Amino acid sequence: MTSQTTSQFARPRIDARALLGLYDPADTIDWGPIRAAQLHAGSQLALFMLAANVVGASLITMLLAPLVPLWQLASWSAVVAAVACAVAFRRLAKHHRDAVTGSLKDVRETVLDGISLGAIWSIPPLAFGHAADADAVLGLWVVLSLLMTASAVAMAALPLATIAFVAIVGAAVATMLALSGPPVLAATAALFTTLLAIATFGRGRALVVIRANEMALAERDETVSLLLREFEDSGSDWLWEIDAQRRVARANPRFAVSLGADPKTINGTPFLQVLAGPTWEDGNFAPGLRELAERLKARDPFRDLLLPVYVNHDERWWEMSASPRYDERGAFIGFRGVGSDVTEARRSADKINHMARFDTLTGLPNRLLINETLSRAMADADKWGSRCAFMMIDLDRFKAVNDTLGHPVGDRLLGRVSERLRLLITENEMIGRLGGDEFAVVVRDATDTQRTEQLAQTIIDSLSQPYEVDQHTLYIGASVGLAVGPRDGRTAEMLIRSADLALYRSKDAGGGVFHSYEPQLHMAAEERRVLEIALRSAVENSEMHLTYQPVVVAATGQLTGFEALLRWTHPQFGNVSPVKFVPLAEEARLIAPIGEWVLRTACDEAARWDIPVRIAVNVSPEQLHNPAFVSVVAQALAQSGLPPERLELEVTESVFMREGTVAIEVLEKILDLGVRLSLDDFGTGYSSLGYLAHTRFSSIKIDRSFVQGASKGTKEAIAIIRAVVALADSLGMATTAEGVETEEEHLMVQQLGCSKVQGYYFGRPLPVHEARVLAMHATGSSAAA
Known part of the structure; x- marks a missing residue:
């Protein structure tokens, strides 16, 4: 931008109309100072032009004195002197000499000066030229040409006024020569006048260009001086x-x-x-x-x-x-x-670098600095033929603290965790926070495997001790995944991946332990990745289907409904167990579309049955945490034509563990549709009577683990079943015992008071066509419980 501006001032584009003072252009040049310079130049030569006019008038008077009456010449000379003095005094006015900017009006007014002088000086050739002889005519031409030339040179700064003067006087001279001499002389005078006018305009333009360049240089010098002053004053x-x-x-x-x-x-x-x-x-x-x-x-x-x-x-x-x-x-x-x-x-810069590499909550190194430290440790291990190690730490049960006591308490707990971790490390290790409740340890020299594993166990033991935070005694734990480089990874990214897989195994084992990386963990992770990819297209490829397990009345064995169970048959992997792919679908956020397909398919099938038995469908917590799930249920019922009372949704207690969700509101809206709710796997999770008091469940399902325990005579299992039955009876709910496989188990749960049973003893999960046959052969009476 600076270079462009400088270039514009170095070779400015001058508008001819602006130069003559005919209009004021809106361009990059400030014409105010330029017009002031034009007026100032005119004032500097005002006395010179006054003298030229007086001398010229004297010469004309002496030249024509023998031919023209003296009183005429004297009168004309007096008028010339008066007009010349008036023009000179006006150009010498103080506001023209001291002004730093000039207006368009001031420049235009100078045209009157040129016209007035031109008119006065046109009198001798037009009024006295006819009486003059050849020598006098030639003299007049010479004197007036000198006066025109002097004006063009001296007053070129005001080109419009000067051109007006030159044009009027030149026209008078050409007219005189045309009347008294050969035409060629008149043409010569006209050509001379034209050339003089062009020269006047060119000289005026050159003066304006010079002034514009002076302004640009002055502006540049001022800018440079300002920068130099700032440089001198800054002191840096x-x-x-x-x-x-x-x-x-x-x-x-x-x-x-x-x-x-x-x-x-x-x-x-x-x-x-x-x-x-x-x-x-x-x-x-x-x-x-x-x-x-x-x-x-x-x-x-x-x-x-x-x-x-x-x-x-x-x-x-x-x-x-x-x-x-x-x-x-x-x-x-x-x-x-x-x-x-x-x-x-x-x-x-150091402060910014610290903020970029350290966690603001705990003050520990963050993920960026951890990766940089691990990369240096890997390089040193490769250079010296040694080993380094990387540990990933995940806090157990930390999410429950956040959900129950809030994030501020969770943040303070993370601060206490970081304090304990700092006490465990030496110069050989670096502890950092990856984010959330995940921490990491970089062991620079891990040649002593036993010491590294002992550090992992020490971390678990230390973090598992109780914490006192805001008058709360908190118990959490830690799971650790350990990977050793370069054995478990040739790069920092590979080593982190290996430690993550080891941590995943520790979490699967229930937490509170550490595991070292093993090659089969990578194989399992790869299988999991491939399985997830296949799962994403399983519904579209019609690889999934439903089976239906009968649910009967415990006392009579009469069919009361079916539970829809999801199955997946992959062309390459074969039958994939729900125990494997359902948790994967939940982690990959695929459970919502799969669950919607299950719900619509089950409703469509149940609507085909002649008898009014119920169809039970399992619903995941992710579905219930979405307010739009109510519309999904309503659409499935409307499109299939299934009466709402024949649909039973089975939910687990885990749906109530996430605070600040709309799960309870969604369940209430589903109940308003006329759909029944069943609490599945009661007693195996976070069992709370508050869930039963706040939600209108129609039945409670007793997990098969209690049924099997009771069949073996376990007193605790028997007591739990009796307590659940009593609780359900008092709340007007039915109880369904799952996993009944023998007649003895059937008689036992019947004696314990269960109202419905489900299990292999009454029927395995049936393909859709077998379920239809069973439904058609069932009694036509209502099996509603």
Whole structure:
């Protein structure tokens, strides 16, 4: 942008109309100062033009005195003198001489001056020319041509006024010559007048260009001066110079002040000694100072070299740039350069760097610094043929703290965890926070495998101790995944992946333990990845289907409904167990579309049955946490034609564990549709009577683990079944015993009071066509419980 502006002022585009004062253009040139310069130039030569007019009038009077009455010539001369004086006095006015800007009106008014003078000077050739002889005519032409030329030269700064004067006088002369002489003389006068007008315009334009360039140079000089003043006033930059022996030469005062020294005392002192300060004696130089010494020794130019300098025992950071100097004979005479105190910028950069690499909550290194440290540890291990290790730590039961007590308490708990971790590490390890409730440890030297594994166990033991936070006693634990490099990964990314797989195994084992990476973990993860990819297209490829397990009345064995169970048959993997793919679908956020397909398919099938038995469908917590699930249920019922009372949705207690969700509101809206709810696997999770009190369940399902335990005579299992039955009876709910496989188990749960049973004893999960046959052969009476 600066170069463009400079170019415009160097070769400005001058509009002819603006030059003549006919209009005011809106371009990059400020015409106010230019017009002031035009008027000022006219005032400088006003007396000259006054004298030229008086002299010219005198010459004309003497030339025509023998031919024209004297009183006529005297009258004309008096008028010339009066008009010339008036024009001169107006151009010498104070506001023209002192003005810094001129208006368009001021320039236009000068045209009247030119017209007035032109009209006066056209009188001699037009009024007296016919009485003059050839010599007098020639004299008149010469005098008037000189006057026109003088005006064109002296008053070109006001081109419109001058051109008007030249044109009027030139036209009068050409007319005189045409009447009294050969036509060629008149044509010559007209040509001379035209050339003089063009020259006047050109000279006026040149004067304006010069003034515009002067303005541009003045603006540039002002800008440079301003920058120089700012440079001098800022105090952060200074010049320095050394001689061929690398001693300070002519110390700049600002340079000396930056060192806290007197310029006279450092003149002649070795430059490196001045910069080294207290480190000069012990030789403990900073790397930047050593690099500066090498550059000076090699006589190489350098730029933005950063080095620490001690000023009054305070560490400052300087940025140095310099080039070598040579005399006219090519001999080296030293260096000259510039320095800047960048201490504040350096401190800001260090602060930003710290914020980028350290966790703001715990103060521990964050993921970026952890990755950088691990990469250096991997490089050192590869260089020295040793080992390094990486641990991933995940807090157990931390989510429950966040959900029950809130995130502020969770944040303070993370701070206590980080304090304990800091106490466990040495210089050989670095502890950091990856994010959330995940931490990591980088072990730089892990050649002692036993010590590394002992550290992992110590971390688990330490983090499992109770915490006192805001008058709450909190119990959490930790799971650890351990990977050793380069055995378990040749790069930092691979080692982190291996530790993550080991951590996943620790979590699967129930938490509170550590596992080291094993190659089969990668195989399992790869199988899981491939399975997830296949799962994403299973519904579209018609690989999934439903089976239907009968639910009967415990007392009579009469069919009361079916439970729809999801099955997956993959063309490559075969039958994939729900135990494997259902948790995977929940983690991959695929459970919602799969669950919707199950619901619609089950409703469509149940609507085909002749008897009014119920169809039970399992619903995941993810579905119930979505308010739109109510519309999904309503659409499935409407499109299939299934009465709402024949649909039973089975939910688990885990749906109530997430605070701040709309799950209970969604369940209430589903109940308003007329759909029944069943609480599945009661007693195996977080069992709370509050769930039963706040939600209108129609039945409770007793998990098969209690049925099997009761069949073996386990007192606790029998007591739990009796308690659940009593609870359900008191709330008007039915109870369904799952996993009944023998007649003895059937009789047992019947005696314990269960109202419905489900299990292999009454029927395995049936394909859709077998379920239809069973439904058709069932009694036509209602089996509603």
